[in-house]
Amino acid sequence: MSWNCGVEGETEGPEVEILRERQIKNFAAILLLSIGVPMICMGDEVRRTQKGNNNAYCQKNETSWFDWNLVEKNRDIFCFWKLMIDFRKHHTTILRPSI
Numbered sequence: 001m002s003w004n005c006g007v008e009g010e011t012e013g014p015e016v017e018i019l020r021e022r023q024i025k026n027f028a029a030i031l032l033l034s035i036g037v038p039m040i041c042m043g044d045e046v047r048r049t050q051k052g053n054n055n056a057y058c059q060k061n062e063t064s065w066f067d068w069n070l071v072e073k074n075r076d077i078f079c080f081w082k083l084m085i086d087f088r089k090h091h092t093t094i095l096r097p098s099i
Helices: 014-033 069-073 075-090
Strands: none
Touching (some): 014 075, 069 075
């Protein structure tokens, strides 16, 4: 079961978009501040979606393609991911210690 902030799929509603962006940043922070190796899918950093398809490997269409326009369209999210990755690199106390 999933929750899409009250709207299924794409929307122009500003309240929904603001909430979705906040959730993306929250989950990115949780992931990158956790111990262990973060598992990030291609395009998470620019709000890439597969339109609900959780197995796009068999798709030979835009479902599995990377849309480079998303980098500019979602520059704020992209910069947030870059800052979080940089923070993780420079604060090694959050990484799993070597044995």
